[in-house]
Amino acid sequence: MSDSSKSIPAKIFAFFSSFGLATSVLAMLLVLTFLGTLEQAEHGLVASQARYFESAFIDRIDVGACWRALGFNVYWNIGDVSLPLYIVPGGYTLMSLLFVNMLCGGIVRIRKSPKTIGVIISHFAILFMIAAGAVTHKFAIEGSLNLREGQTGDEFQSFHDRVIEIEKLQTDPKAKRSVLVIDEAKYRDATAAGQGRTFTHESLPFDLIIAGWKKNAQPKRDASGSRADAVDGYFIQEMPQLDKEGAAMADEQLASACIAIAKDKKGGAVHNGILWEFAAAPWTVTVGEDKYLISLVHRTYKLPFAVRLDEAKEEKHPGTERARLFSSKVTKITGDHEEKRYITMNEPVRSEGYAVFQSTFSSGVQDGTGVKSSGFMIVENPADHWPLISCIIVAEGLLLHFLMMLARFIKVNPWSFALSLIAAFNAAFALAMWKLL
């Protein structure tokens, strides 16, 4: 049947299942990976990931940054050149297209026969891997928990998500504490100092106005006392997001700040303060006899168990000051049940969908406390093991396919030859893993 005689749905299906689409999508993913990696040098990992891999369409390509990352500015400095675009599909769109293409072409359209069963299994596993990526992107949470020896914690802070928290100070020390939370996305556009967004809650005796938000800033003393934007003798000084070498600072190193105005709902006093991510303590607003603590912090997540750091340890390479291994002896506490566990950088504690890795160690000398502490990276990812599972299935599928082709070539029964060898491979693999672990 010629192309012109096909119905429209058949043409659409043919397009989405075509090799041409698969090749184009893979080529564009290659270009995206290349550009995203180059831009990362000046814009940082988080910004590049958001622009290239987590977007439906790319808003712009910083040609100047890519040029400098390739070192071409040594020969010809083109300056700051960027292409404002909204037509190039981002990673999100391309991966969605690849999923549809693989489903239509690799599962539905492909010829079903014993000869192609291995390939179909592998295609299915690749679909599973793309789905794992989507689940990770949508639902995975990463953060950190820092504990000193003897300290217990059951909350961790997100690496990248910031919020404003408002806590009413409890007079009873045994009372349950809670905070109101405002996500950064709700005030990130309130960048002008004179115009802000107003947040309100029935339990608060004041409205909170957030204005003058800056991604990376530091409160500076208004030494001359002449600045109109000064609050309590300080003003917000915007800081560069590039380091001395011109490379983008890591997102975790940036400290956002904003002006907060608490306006009494009964038309009374107006309190002004500066919220800063690295502040040593929250800003206090006093209304009548009540005190409210307002802070700009990283988003906090609760763990379903508590971790107590019993001992933090650092091992160094012999004769050097270079760290070889950080490890921690911890107690995992779930209700009344306590369990001793050991954590290192490559040996996390996994429990209830969370993985706790050792990420940093402090001897307590530099911070002047004299108490050793460990920093743990905590990852909650519902699709944690999915990529491993899909890789194993891809391997099994391709092994089946190649062994069946080999069997046909050497003229033996393909099923018994391929399946018996796969069973032998799997047994050897399981034995090796059992011995290793």
Add this chain to the structure above:
Amino acid sequence: MRSFTMTYFQPSCALLACSLLLTSCDRLQEREAITESRELSSHATKPHADIPSATRFYDDAKEEPQQQQRPGFRELLTWTLPEGWSESTTPDPMGMRVLDLRFGPNQEGECYISLMPGPAGGLEANVNRWRTQMGQPPYTAEEIAKLPTKPFFNRDASFVAFDGDFKSFGAESAKTGYRMLGLIHSADQATIFVKLTGPKALVEQNAAAFDAFCQSIKPNLPKQE
């Protein structure tokens, strides 16, 4: 004659731009209800209220050159040394000790005062750190709450006494048959520690001296003229 498209294109664009601008302004002026909240963990650090901006923004140190030099922690306290106790002649490697004392026939008994700003990690973390140094399992929150108190600095301080094998910070091996006595007074502004360690028999001989020493520690208030 201008085409229909040209006639209406430019005003339409201007109208669209204005409406977008107005929309964004309106959005910024909107009142937004706070819909999210969370409960804090019982392990969360105790909040500090009414902290001045200079302290919040780590700007205290910059005030020092303009003002009178702050007194050292040591100058903030007075004490009476028990008989047979003396100040250590070797400097504290961590530089954390306000007063570092030795006692016993071979100066193997050790007692020191340290003072840290803020709650310094809290009572539970510090008691359990000491328990770990003595090779003992950490106390639960209930056990911490049941710790005895002794009057100290015109307030109550938590008192601890543990037997075990003592491994001090940075030590390669533990010293067996040791006893530790300690007092911790934690407040929002500062936490003061008095810690005594030594061979069990020696510590028991000096327990009364430890109590007397703790009672003698007082704030060094400026004299009235």
